[in-house]
Amino acid sequence: MTRVAQYPIEPMFLHRWSPRAMNGQPLSEESLWRLFEAAHWAPSGGNSQSWRFVYAVAGEPEFASLFDLLVDGNKIWCERAGALLVVLSQSVLDNGRANATHAFDAGAAWMSLALQGSSMGLVVHGMAGFDAERARVTLGVPDNFAVNIMIAVGHPGRVEDLPEKLQAREQPSLRRPVSELAFKGRFPR
Numbered sequence: 478m479t480r481v482a483q484y485p486i487e488p489m490f491l492h493r494w495s496p497r498a499m500n501g502q503p504l505s506e507e508s509l510w511r512l513f514e515a516a517h518w519a520p521s522g523g524n525s526q527s528w529r530f531v532y533a534v535a536g537e538p539e540f541a542s543l544f545d546l547l548v549d550g551n552k553i554w555c556e557r558a559g560a561l562l563v564v565l566s567q568s569v570l571d572n573g574r575a576n577a578t579h580a581f582d583a584g585a586a587w588m589s590l591a592l593q594g595s596s597m598g599l600v601v602h603g604m605a606g607f608d609a610e611r612a613r614v615t616l617g618v619p620d621n622f623a624v625n626i627m628i629a630v631g632h633p634g635r636v637e638d639l640p641e642k643l644q645a646r647e648q649p650s651l652r653r654p655v656s657e658l659a660f661k662g663r664f665p666r
């Protein structure tokens with residue numbers, strides 16, 4: 478499947494996708510911090526920068542606890558991840574007020590991280606398939622932070638090492654036409 482943009486855009490938007498084939502090589506701290514650097518330039522409501530990341534590098538002790546939070550369908554390919562991340566966001570600000578944009582802001586940060594990783598030739602794959610409540614306990618997340626998604630990051634690996642079912646899905650997906658998602662003036666009936 479080839480991704481084609483109907484309107485001219487920067488190639489990075491088409492090049493980013495969510496592979497699962499990784500080679501198990503641990504991600505360097507240098508690479509990880511380049512990803513966090515990109516993430517933290519994201520815009521946020523009131524510049525609250527409410528995103529936080531908890532990470533674990535493959536081969537290090539914390540990796541097993543983060544890996545253990547994943548559903549089996551994600552464990553099967555994440556065993557070759559170079560690092561696992563959990564994305565948190567501050568839902569209640571230090572002044573006690575609710576932060577209405579925390580998840581939206583963390584979403585922007587995740588996309589910046591994904592685009593940076595993709596431009597570095599890394600696999601970056603977001604996952605909702607994990608136990609968020611258990612993550613809260615395991616990682617010691619305070620009550621005023623939300624647990625949003627996990628992210629697998631890694632060096633690209635061989636598609637043949639994936640289970641057959643996933644091999645077939647190991648390609649960039651397409652999108653519905655852009656004309657179906659933006660409406661002038663009001664929502665269509």
Ligand SMILES: Cc1cc2nc3c(=O)[nH]c(=O)nc-3n(C[C@H](O)[C@H](O)[C@H](O)COP(=O)(O)O)c2cc1C
Pocket residue numbers: 493494495496551602603604605606607626648649650
């Ligand atoms: C919030 C979020 C949750 C996701 N959860 C999972 C998941 O648990 N397991 C998985 O294999 N992929 C997961 N994905 C990957 C999506 O399926 C993928 O982004 C989508 O199909 C579009 O494909 P692309 O990222 O290759 O463009 C998730 C992506 C996002 C953004």
